Amino acid sequence: MECLIVIDYTNDFIDDDGRLTCGERGQKIESRITELTKHHIEKNDLVIFAVDVHEEEDPYHPETQLFPPHNIRGTKGRQLYGQLGSYFHEHLQRGDINYEWIDKTRYSAFTGTNLEIKLRERGINTLHLVGVCTDICILHTAVDAFNKGFSIVVHKDAVESFNGIGHQWALDHFKNTLGAMVIEGVAKD
Template sequence: MASHTALLIIDYTNDFVADKGALSCGLPGQKLAPKIVDLADKFVSNGDWVIFPTDVHTPNDPYHPETKLFPPHNVRNTWGREFYGPVAKWYQQNKGQEKVYMYDKTRYSAFAGTDLDLRMRERHVDTLHLVGVCTDICVLHTAVDAYNLNYNLVIHQKGVAALGPEGQTWALDHFKNVLGASVVD
């Protein structure tokens, strides 16, 4: 029987999580690793999809809006774009499986400028579980687009982190009260 569920592990890279990352959430982001690995194991065991929508940039791209907002980050083929810690190890051990793969994205949302929606529809996925960083940026924008595309949303509260506590609180409230997402531990 085909699975209708996917886990999206959003932007869990060194630049967003490691102490020396260009835009790091720091310790709150680092603490997510065990929860993310546990969820990924459960999804793989259930025959569900585990997808890594991952930011990719060209340094100082004059046509990309983030160039004005943030320092260079998640540049292709750099340490900063590699997955962080235990999640990197999990990905290396599981990436050859049909239902586990990395997905390039160049905007906050995993849906903007990609064929992710088409791929999810082809696979009859109707429910997306979101984890990763940053809760109030890329996770939020992915959730908004998923909501507008009529996906069921589950946000794992202990699987997301923001750059600051205010953004975390605001985004979790927004998921639940504006997007109708299930926010779970």
Template sequence: MRALLSIDYTFDFVADEGRLTTGAAGQAIEAALVARTQAFIEAGEYVVFAIDRHEETDNYHPENRLFPPHNLAGSAGRHLYGRLAPLYETYQEAPNVYWIDKRHYSAFSGTDLDIRLRERGITELYLTGVCTDICVLHTAVDAYNLGYQLVIDADTVASFDAVGHEWALRHFENTLGAKIISAKEEA
């Protein structure tokens, strides 16, 4: 069985005005990411929205020293970006759609994600979202260490660092054994 993880495709990470934006690179994957997510939801497959959540008053989180404040609780920055937002709103009550607030790069760190996936017999994960070389990468490493098979659709991941993005795609395939696919090639 398989599931799709939609990682951090939010206003702060994608919109031009976002606090830690991937900008054009993140915006360019919107159609493919939304199509892949919708296909999983409508097929009844498990879809997890793993979304960064930080507290404005948390002075202890290590990301606060590395990045500007982003995806703050209660802010518009945490809203899903573009056409992913109405897709989520349409299906948020569906039994195969789940939202996880995460505090760290990896969707597995400090969440119940692994338990929920194992309860459903899921062994294969499709990873989508941003940033390829940060949150998607750390989620992939944890998934690999937990024994999941990985699939990365290169058309549904992006970063604000083009070199880091390309490096991460090679790392997924060559070090984690992930299958790299392209929605464009499947069409």
């Protein structure tokens, strides 16, 4: 069984006015992420939205010293961006779609969440990863998935980062070090 994990595709990471935005680099994958989300929903795969969450002025979070405040709980910045956000609000919240929303407070979608439990109880063994940032949250999630024995598919045309060099390095790392399939243009069934 398979699962699509959409990581951090929020206004704060993608919108021009986002607090920690990839901007145009992240915006160019909007249609592909939405297309893959629809594809996995139509296949009745589990779709997980793993979304970064922070508390306003949290002095104890390790990212506080590294990045400006972003994805603050209850703000517009934490909402899904663009077409994906519209699709989510129009279709997914009806309750008839197989999805989960996971609040994550660290780079990896596994750290401090019940993600692994949700995957194991459904017999899921293959994870499709999309979203941002390729060399931060996608990377850390992929490393944890590898160490937990999951097969990994990274959709090259549905991940992006602030940093082009970091993005390319992570794509190579997924393939050469984690044994992930790095694909683009087709949905892996």
